[in-house]
Amino acid sequence: MIAGNDDQYRLSRDSQCRHIAMLRSAISTIEARLVAPTADTLTMAERRACRKAKAVKGYATQTERFQKQRRAQHLRAELAGAERDWVAGRVHVVEGGKHLASKRHHLEAAGLTAQQWRQQWAAARWRICANGSRDEPFGNLTITVTPDGKVSIRLPKPLERLANAPRGRFVLAGAAAFSHRGDQWAERITSGNSIQYKISRRPGRGGVYLTGSWAIPPLPYWAGQAGRGPGNDLFTAGTVVGVDLNDGHIAARRLDEYGNPVGAARRINFDLRGSTGRRDAQVRHAITQLLRYTGRHGITTIAVEDLNFADARATGRETMGRGARGSRFRKTVVGIPTAVFRNRLAGMAPAAGIELWAVNPAYSSIWGGQHWQHPFVNVTRHQAAATVIGRRAQGFSARRRKGVTPKRPEDRPVRATNQTAPNSPTATGNRHETGIRGTTSRAPNSTRKRLSGRVTVTPATANNGRLQL
The missing domain is CATH 1.10.287 (Helix Hairpins)
Known part of the structure; x- marks a missing residue:
């Protein structure tokens, strides 16, 4: 404690x-x-x-x-x-939370009565937390949980008179059962590893809740790489999923081993309105969908941007514009959960057997919009930025080489539709026939203007006015 x-x-x-x-x-x-x-x-x-x-x-x-x-x-x-x-x-x-304490002065706005607030306040302040050690039995001596679920607490000296077990311990009547990662918990406490326990209560519910948590020590990024050390650049090999974190959604793009986009792009939405617990749950749910999307396609590598908006949040009023436009931009920056997303993804990706790579975020949206958005259909600027992020993790440049960008269907030299061939007395078909002309078109860059005084000429119909049956 x-x-x-x-x-x-x-x-x-x-x-x-x-x-x-x-x-x-x-x-x-x-x-x-x-x-x-x-x-x-x-x-x-x-x-x-x-x-x-x-x-x-x-x-x-x-x-x-x-x-x-x-x-x-x-x-x-x-x-x-x-x-x-x-x-x-x-x-x-503030034990119990500053946000909950301020609600006491605004009960009507919070939609609570004094009795409901008192229950939440008492539940938030009622907790017993103890860190463990690998040298202690079952990973924690203060709060010990055996593999069969028996929970015992080591009481402090002034409360040892309340003990119901030897050595000043108090054994709870109920047994603990972990439905989430129970096999990992049992393996950890029986293999000489430490674990942290927290006993808490929830408002409006009976009984107490036992939460167990542990951390996996991080390894240096060059670990396992032959001939590599601090300061060296590392790149992944094989397929990768590039991820671009934005305000309200995650843009993902699959790349093959050569850095080329494969399949349709993916957008994962999340909503960060509400309480802190709800925002954290939204981020975890989005990361879970991202991990499932990666595993479903047999990919074991995710590339993200190494973002940090701490300086931008501190000086955003002076460096991010002014007026309504600057306020909207600052709100967008603040709405990107960079720290929560990075910490959650770093903890959840290894558990799913997926490697996580962080790359330089410089000009990813600009290069993506210029080289990886227009050649593809239904690809947003953020999804194109995810392509650049994935390519950087693979060691490729963000820009495309000249001559490899395919021409758009409407720019290809094809024969005009509904016109006769050299030896055909009838028209060749309509423009929706496959292989003749693309079905998608783009708006012109400028509005067409008719010159003043220009005479309108009606062109003659094809095939001398005869209809094709």
């Missing part, structure tokens, strides 16, 4: 350190733009000179600059408080 509390304290300190770094980054970005003159005070020549020199861009108006000064003052005050807590070693942790 002490180790569990230490882990919670360490996690809070890490979050506090990241928060301080984000505040400092936001303040430095705002101060750099406050030094530059506003755009409404510059002439056109001065604006062109600033763009040519690639100087820091100031704010558009004096009013916006004044509001940014107020925001900088607020961020400095928040940073000073966070730094005082950091020096003192003080963290702010």
Whole structure:
């Protein structure tokens, strides 16, 4: 239990350190733009000179600059408080959750009564968590679960008078049964590995729930690669599934061993609205569909982008546009669950026997839209970006070689439809006949305009007006 509390304290300190770094980054970005003159005070020549020199861009108006000064003052005050807590070693942790605690002051908006909130609050704060060790019996000495489901808890010294078993232990009357990964759990506790247990309650339900969890230590990315070490580039061989993570969906594309797309592209949707548990469940459900899609086609490798939007979230107001358009773009960036997706996929992929590769995300959407979207039918820009991600994992370039892009059906030189052949007295057929002309067409780049005063000429009908029966 002490180790569990230490882990919670360490996690809070890490979050506090990241928060301080984000505040400092936001303040430095705002101060750099406050030094530059506003755009409404510059002439056109001065604006062109600033763009040519690639100087820091100031704010558009004096009013916006004044509001940014107020925001900088607020961020400095928040940073000073966070730094005082950091020096003192003080963290702010709400047992039961800050979100649930704030609902107590807004019961009507939350749709809860005082009694319902009290039940949720009591259930959220009622928990017993203990970390295990590989040297302890069955992987955990504080909360021990035998292979037949017998659960016993080691009581602290002040509560040893309540023990019903030797050595200050309390044996629960009910037996534990793990329906999910029960065989892996039994193998782990009988092979000298550690395991963490948590006993909790749920509001509106009777009894208690036992949760067991463990972590597999990660291996260096060069492990098992002959002649490879830190800093070397590694590439996968064989087929791969490229994955592009976006706001609200995952775009997937299958590639063969030569880096060419195979089959139809796949789109997996998810909805991140609602509580934290629901958002996490949506991400896990999307990853499960991705793993099943990969395994169904006999592929054992998934390639994803190595994304991190921490800096963008800290300075997004200053670097991602302004107004309604900038707000929508920032909302899109925030809506991409990069950290949750990466951590969940890294834990679920090895359990399914699938390797995970992370590649450089630079210009994947641009190259994908230019080289891997238009030659194919019903392929979006995100699915084309997934093609580039998969090719990078295989060691191929993102761009296509010249001369290998097939011509579109409407660009191929074919004979005009409904026209007579050299020795045929009748028409050759209609344009929907296979092999004559493609059935898909694209809109022209510009609107056709008729010249003023131009005379309209009605062309003569084919075959002297005779109809084909």
